[in-house]
Amino acid sequence: xxxxxxxxxxxxxxRNTGAPTGLAAMKVSxxxxxxxxxxxxxxxxxIMVVLAGVAIFLLIQAAPAIGAxxxxxAALQDRTSGFTLGFANFWDYVSPLLFGTIWASFLALxxxxxxxxxxxxxxSHYAPRRVSGIxxxxxxxxxxxxxxxxxxxxxxxxxxxxxxxxxxxxxYFGWIPLFSGDVAKGGSTLLAGAVVLAVMILPIITSISRxxxxxxxxxxxxxxxxLGATRWEMIRLAVFPYARSGIISSVLLGLGRALxxxxxxxxxxxxxxxxxxxxxxxxxxxxxxxxxxxxFGGANQTQADALIATGLLLFVVSFAVNLVARWIVGRTSTGxxxxxxxxxxxx
Amino acid sequence: MKITRSGSIAAFALIxxxxxxxxxxxxxxxTPSATPTSKVGLNAIDPSLTGTITAAxxxxxxxxxxxxxxxxxxxxTGVTLNYNPEGSGGGRKDFIAGALDFAGSDAPLSADEATQxxxxxxxxxxxxxxxxxxxxxxxxxxxxxxLNLSAATLAKIFSGKITDWSDPAIAADNGGKALAxxxxxxxTRSDSSGTMQNLTNFLxxxxxxxxxxxxxxxxxxxxxxxxxxxxxxxxATEIAAVDGAIGGVDHSALGSLVAASVxxxxxxxxxxxxxxxxxxxxxxxxTPGDLSGGFDYAKIKADTKAYPIPLxxxxxxxxxxxxxxxxxxxxxxxxxxxxxxxxxxxATKANSAELPDAILKQVVATLATVK
Numbered sequence: 001x002x003x004x005x006x007x008x009x010x011x012x013x014x015r016n017t018g019a020p021t022g023l024a025a026m027k028v029s030x031x032x033x034x035x036x037x038x039x040x041x042x043x044x045x046x047i048m049v050v051l052a053g054v055a056i057f058l059l060i061q062a063a064p065a066i067g068a069x070x071x072x073x074a075a076l077q078d079r080t081s082g083f084t085l086g087f088a089n090f091w092d093y094v095s096p097l098l099f100g101t102i103w104a105s106f107l108a109l110x111x112x113x114x115x116x117x118x119x120x121x122x123x124s125h126y127a128p129r130r131v132s133g134i135x136x137x138x139x140x141x142x143x144x145x146x147x148x149x150x151x152x153x154x155x156x157x158x159x160x161x162x163x164x165x166x167x168x169x170x171x172y173f174g175w176i177p178l179f180s181g182d183v184a185k186g187g188s189t190l191l192a193g194a195v196v197l198a199v200m201i202l203p204i205i206t207s208i209s210r211x212x213x214x215x216x217x218x219x220x221x222x223x224x225x226x227l228g229a230t231r232w233e234m235i236r237l238a239v240f241p242y243a244r245s246g247i248i249s250s251v252l253l254g255l256g257r258a259l260x261x262x263x264x265x266x267x268x269x270x271x272x273x274x275x276x277x278x279x280x281x282x283x284x285x286x287x288x289x290x291x292x293x294x295x296f297g298g299a300n301q302t303q304a305d306a307l308i309a310t311g312l313l314l315f316v317v318s319f320a321v322n323l324v325a326r327w328i329v330g331r332t333s334t335g336x337x338x339x340x341x342x343x344x345x346x347x
Numbered sequence: 348m349k350i351t352r353s354g355s356i357a358a359f360a361l362i363x364x365x366x367x368x369x370x371x372x373x374x375x376x377x378t379p380s381a382t383p384t385s386k387v388g389l390n391a392i393d394p395s396l397t398g399t400i401t402a403a404x405x406x407x408x409x410x411x412x413x414x415x416x417x418x419x420x421x422x423x424t425g426v427t428l429n430y431n432p433e434g435s436g437g438g439r440k441d442f443i444a445g446a447l448d449f450a451g452s453d454a455p456l457s458a459d460e461a462t463q464x465x466x467x468x469x470x471x472x473x474x475x476x477x478x479x480x481x482x483x484x485x486x487x488x489x490x491x492x493x494l495n496l497s498a499a500t501l502a503k504i505f506s507g508k509i510t511d512w513s514d515p516a517i518a519a520d521n522g523g524k525a526l527a528x529x530x531x532x533x534x535t536r537s538d539s540s541g542t543m544q545n546l547t548n549f550l551x552x553x554x555x556x557x558x559x560x561x562x563x564x565x566x567x568x569x570x571x572x573x574x575x576x577x578x579x580x581x582x583a584t585e586i587a588a589v590d591g592a593i594g595g596v597d598h599s600a601l602g603s604l605v606a607a608s609v610x611x612x613x614x615x616x617x618x619x620x621x622x623x624x625x626x627x628x629x630x631x632x633x634t635p636g637d638l639s640g641g642f643d644y645a646k647i648k649a650d651t652k653a654y655p656i657p658l659x660x661x662x663x664x665x666x667x668x669x670x671x672x673x674x675x676x677x678x679x680x681x682x683x684x685x686x687x688x689x690x691x692x693x694a695t696k697a698n699s700a701e702l703p704d705a706i707l708k709q710v711v712a713t714l715a716t717v718k
Contacts, residue, residue, distance in 0.1 A: 074459065075459070078457070078459070079561070079562075079563045079564050079565070080436065080454055080457060080539075080544060080563060080564075080565050081436045081539035081565040081566065082539060082564045082565040082566040083539060083565070083566050085564075155581075182530070182571075182572050184574065185532055185574075185589045185590060185591065185592075186532070186534075186574055186585045186588055186589040186592070188574060188575070188576065188585070266537070266577050267577055267581070270537065270573075270574050270575040270576065271537055271575055272569050272573070272575065273569070274569070281572070282532070282572050282573060282574045282575070283571055283572065283573075293577075294537045294538040294577055295538060295539060296437070297433045297434035297436060297437035297538060297539070298434050298435070298436030298437060298538060298539025298540070298565055299436060299437075299440070299539075300436065300440060300459075300460070301440065301463075304440070
């Protein structure tokens with residue numbers, strides 16, 4: 001409460017430089033303030049330490065496996081668990097996994113993002129208030145479902161459900177490489193995995209874009225409507241331009257979730273170390289996270305290091321995705337976006 | 348997982364008390380004269396033992412371990428077994444790291460692993476056979492109510508050289524009767540498994556010319572169209588669901604699936620025990636008293652009653668425990684497993700075979716040397 005005038009006195013300047021003077025002005029005498037400052041900055045530092053710790057752990061564990069000559073390494077050519085057998089080096093092993101991870105996540109986004117944004121729009125601009133409240137709550141609830149449960153759902157429901165569709169796509173559209181090949185009779189296809197993954201990334205995309213849509217200045221919306229725009233035109237002219245960066249960042253956060261998803265993919269998809277874009281067969285590229293879940297149990301120490309090295313690569317990819325998301329949000333979050341609407345109206 | 352498991356162990360302990368009290372009463376009187384190996388049996392367990400045994404590894408052993416521990420805990424009520432079925436390889440890795448009292452493994456420690464183990468346990472590690480079962484070749488083809496497959500045909504199926512049920516090689520194995528054309532879907536594990544290791548041991552041992560990949564492989568080499576599932580249970584479910592599927596599963600996980608005869612021998616506990624008796628030879632590692640071994644597939648092939656793909660699973664323990672109380676507990680537990688009562692308790696629960704007396708005697712002798 002008492003901090004509000006101080007913050008206002010800072011004139012909304014950058015917080016890091018503003019805070020000490022603001023607090024000094026308030027004479028930090030209250031114990032509660034000090035404790036809270038300590039706790040919150042402690043938490044902030046802790047997360048940095050944890051992140052750095054994870055990165056260092058991954059690097060230390062991964063280094064020997066990345067640097068090793070795989071063909072000469074007895075532990076990596078060990079037959080008893082066998083999964084690193086016959087690979088020339090780390091990159092030989094990880095490249096199909098990397099491809100699989102990105103390909104599966106891309107498919108999930110392709111299927112999930114439009115639906116998620118549609119749900120968000122419906123909640124924010126179409127549904128009656130009561131319906132939107134319930135719907136929003138339900139979508140958020142999806143985020144609380146454990147991925148093992150999604151995996152079981154995928155095995156029991158989605159795989160048989162997609163069976164007829166697989167046959168249809170394969171027999172009529174088999175000339176498209178995506179739908180070619182021998183249809184997996186059990187349904188352990190990448191398509192099934194991508195559908196479940198799409199459902200799993202719905203809540204994060206929906207809840208973030210919903211919040212952004214709701215923040216559209218109502219003046220913009222009313223102005224669009226007043227100029228004779230239909231509701232769809234209003235959304236196109238006022239809401240989407242305003243929310244563009246928000247949508248992109250929500251989609252990229254969804255991508256982050258899809259990249260790291262493990263259990264559901266490990267349970268549903270029949271994984272191989274191959275480059276393949278076929279969606280309907282048993283021959284699907286494995287993802288890094290699911291591959292770790294599958295192989296870690298049987299791995300010897302060096303093989304475990306190799307798996308950790310693939311994890312490091314996943315860490316780097318997720319990090320890059322998040323950085324790109326931040327960059328896009330930062331680039332378009334202020335200024336120009338608001339001015340664009342009037343210019344379009346004028347034209 | 349662990350909580351549920353110990354809960355179920357407690358529940359089974361209760362049942363075990365009732366069910367096995369009878370066995371002990373009848374078995375106890377016969378023991379001294381009839382079966383020398385059961386000098387350590389249900390009646391010989393020290394009821395004052397207490398403590399928790401932490402173990403992990405082979406998922407093939409889970410059902411049997413539940414059976415062993417339930418019967419054991421029916422006498423020594425203060426003893427709990429926490430067995431985490433993380434897979435044989437994981438069990439060996441955790442054991443070498445010193446995290447377990449014993450590891451369950453479908454394969455003994457490799458030479459490399461045995462050396463690593465001496466770093467944690469100065470006296471080395473011992474592989475003790477505790478469980479005998481077989482790898483079932485489960486299939487789903489309504490045209491064949493019974494099926495026989497030779498080692499060479501199996502090797503060709505699992506390596507992708509035979510892709511259709513109408514293949515003449517399959518007909519030749521079944522008295523020349525050809526099956527209708529249908530695509531074969533090979534279902535196997537996406538994770539590494541001791542079951543596959545035993546299956547490839549058999550393929551490499553008996554059909555080396557058709558199985559280029561060689562023995563002792565925890566994962567089958569990829570072939571186009573191969574259907575990979577996570578865990579033995581998922582493989583069994585997938586075979587049941589896919590028309591034309593075939594794959595190797597633990598005998599104890601077979602459920603309602605149909606198993607093919609291999610080399611003309613039907614899958615049965617007697618057939619598995621026969622294979623153990625004819626083909627198993629102990630090839631110890633450097634630790635004195637070690638009982639790791641392997642199968643001589645040529646001998647098994649020569650025996651027309653022996654099921655060709657047996658699976659022996661081990662408990663791996665330190666030759667020298669750091670903690671005397673823990674040693675007493677683990678050795679007492681393993682001695683019970685090596686008794687007729689113990690083998691029966693596990694076999695009943697897992698629907699598996701029992702280890703032959705000759706091996707159990709050696710197990711008891713080795714356990715006596717554990718420090």
